[in-house]
Amino acid sequence: MTFWLRRIHRADYLAAKRNDFLLFTRVALLITAAFLCTTIAWDHAIDPVHARDTIRLRLIESLMAVVWLVASWNNIHARLAKVAAVCVPLLVSLTFIMVLARLDSGSQYGIGGFLYFFIFLPFLLVGHSIRFAVAVMTGVCVFPLMLAPFGLAALPWDIYNAYVWMGFVPVVGIQLLCEYLYWRVFVYRGRVERLAVTDALTGLANRRRFFIESERILESHRRSQRRASLLFIDIDHFKQVNDTYGHIVGDAALCHVVDAIEPHVRKSDLIARYGGEEFVVLLPETSHRAALVAAERMRCAVADKPFEGLPEAPHTLALTVSIGVASYRPGARQTPDIDVLIQNADEALYEAKQAGRDRVHGIPDAAERSSAAADAGARTRPRLNAP
Secondary structure: HHHHHHOOOHHHHHHHHHHHHHHHHHHHHHHHHHHHHHHHEEEEEEEOOOOOHHHHHHHHHHHHHHHHHHOOOOOOOOHHHHHHHHHHHHHHHHHHHHHHHHOOOOHHHHHHHHHHHHHHHHOOOOOOOOOHHHHHHHHHHHHHHHHHHHHHOOOOOHHHHHHHHHHHHHHHHHHHHOOOHHHHHHHHHHHHHHHEEEEOOOEEEEEHHHHHHHHHHHHHHHHHHHOOEEEEEOOOOOHHOOOOOHHHHHHHHHHHHHHHHHHHHHOOOOOEEEEEOOEEEEEOOOOHHHHHHHHHHHHHHHHHEEEEHHHHHHHOEEEOOOEEEEEOOOOOOOOOOOEEEHHHHHHHHHHHHHOOOOEEEEEOHHHHHHHHHHHHHHOOOOOOOOO
């Protein structure tokens, strides 16, 4: 239970609640504001003579709900929104006590109106943490009791406590149940989202995620005029491994290469499985020379780490990779997008394979190369398109 309570107060979980329940909270507050206006008819049913004296108070209550709505319109977790979530229910409680005092027999016939807090508040607070929601609910229940010593609330306290506390416990229990159900949805959604952007075999980002993230990274580099480089990695003679030893050994070989490369990938780099035996690594804020050095470290790491294989392949397999490197610098004639970088890195990879494999080949400026190739109408290989 303690572990679960810690999990549902993590920043990522609360951010998901904030986004998921923003529209819901807006609509719920609008409904609440409208309902508070209609309680004028409820007052008239209790005391038709003095009901007109409560109209102003009821409109104030409705206005306070609107204030809460405005304060939380863009972010229900904003500081002002949280202040409104605490203060508005207390002020509505105070005005409701004032309404009951103005109606004949109001404290007898109208005290059941406190139960409306249990109808509306759980919905209005559903986007907040369960700790905050329970705290606000508790404050609303205790508030009239705190006013009593100052003569600001004259209610039949035995009836009040019977109404309120008998409702408080099951309502909090239902809130906890709803919180648990949302947490299950949150966990399941997280798993689905990870599966959608992760390569199941290697655990790396998949091609879809790579294109999404790389465009975001390159856009920030374009605005700040920073260098970037890209590595296109291909396992040499991988088809021969599959054909000779089978796909189980082939899958193990892919994971072996990833294990050799990953220690040389920085946290800021974006590595992904591009397809088959091909991998791409985007190196933010990296010059062409630094990218060549990084590529050479990866190539040596794979070559120096023998692949022991599986029972189907008892002897050691010598795996190697060829790597194409493409870079761009600020101020190039053509600002590259990720397609241009991939195309030029792939062309560099092709040249590395033509030169004998197990080597690194680079294109210093992907944008200049792409522009010149387009002007000449020449291409060494077909362009690779994003999915």
